[in-house]
Amino acid sequence: MSALTLSPWQNLSGSATAPQATRLEDYDNHRNRALELVQIEIDFIPNQEFELDDDGGEDVVTSTLRQGNDSSQGDVDLPAHLRRLCDCALLTPEQERILFREMNFLKFRASVLRSRIDPDDVEATTMDAIESQLAQAQRIRDHLIKANMRLVISIVKKFVTPQQSFDDLLSEGVVTLMKAVEKFDFDRGFRFSTYAYRSIVRHVYRTVTLAAKEEASFTRDAEEWAFEDADTSSSSLMSDQIWSNLRELLASLLDRLDRRERFIIRSRYALGAHRKARTFQSLADKLGVSKERVRQLESRAVGKLQAFAVESKEDDLFTAAML
Structure with missing residues (x-):
């Protein structure tokens, strides 16, 4: 097939005929397709063998990709959706090397062809x-x-x-695996599993360690933020004794919530030292969750407090308000 070399400005004097309009549309589509290919990033691991243009491994590649899944490879202790991810047959060292070589060789050939593209004159x-x-x-x-x-x-x-679920870490591990596949040099003489194992362990370990540090920092900051002594200079309609009694009762109810719920209630209803209600967004940033998730947690905590209050004896409320 010959390249389309028609210029968009050719034969445009007067009204274009239907065949001319069709050829112009074909030209634009052809050129846009070429421009899209030019902009694609093609990353590959180079190798001296690629210059030989040897396709000797194609049969192995084809047969390997056609292999059916092996259900016996799955871990019976895993959920069904994870077992399906593990039912691909393990690769032999030869299959692995040929697959990595062929993947990078194909990218190499595509890159060479792409480097010769002229969007205005390409077949x-x-x-x-x-x-x-x-x-x-x-x-x-x-x-x-x-x-x-x-x-x-x-x-x-x-x-x-407890801070890092299996699903969260699995997502991090899969992303690292994908990057490792792109970066692995098949000609280094060792198995991909060795290279990938080190990469995944390092990344997952850093993820867990960072989460633990953030959790410790959050706990320390939250306690300092939410439990500081009240500002004795602030004005109040209640006497210090009444406030102390009610505060003690409220604390006993709050203690029945989990740690995150307590933090949200104290922050949202200005029960901390700063006497300033915190926004959903500021709490979301602090907790590392979405604003909607904070709203859901607050609603759940308020519902629990209401239930606790109903369960409390009326005498407890009257006693707390008395001097």
Whole structure:
């Protein structure tokens, strides 16, 4: 197929005929497609073998990608949706090396072809070849990720904490695995699992450690923020004794809430030292959750306090208000 070289300004004197309009539209579509390919980032690990243009591994790649899933590879202790992520057959060292080589070789060839593109003079067959090579590289990448999912899960299970759920850490581990697949040099002489294991462990460990530090900082700041002594100079309609009694009763009710609920109620209703109600957004930033989630937690906590108040004896309320 010859390249479309029609200029948009050719044959435009007077009204364009239908064939001319069609050719102009084809030209624009052709050029836009070329421009999109030029803008795509193609990252690959270079290798001297690529210059030889050797396609000897295509048969292995094709047969590996066609392999059916192996349900026996799944961990019976995992939920069904996670078992499905682990049912891809493990790769042999030869399969692994060939897949990584082919993925990077396809990107290399696509990059070479793409470097020769002139958006105003490029054949459709060239663009077809680039898109086909990038699509096949993507299929290989996806297979490599799935074949190593068991590694991610086995690592993540060791790092789960009350602050870091399995799902959160799994997400972090999968992202790290995806990056490792892109960065792995198949010609270094060691297995991908060795490289990926180190990367995932380092990242997950940093994630858990950072979360623990933030939790400790949050707890310390929250206690200082919410439990400081009241400002004795502030005016009040109640005597200090009445306020002290009611405050003690309220504290006993608040103690029945969990730590995060207590923090939100004290902050939202100005029960802290600063006597200033905090906004949902400021609490969301402090807790590291969404504003809507803070609103839900406040509503739940208020409901609990109302139930606690109903359960309390009326004498407790009268006694708290008496000098």
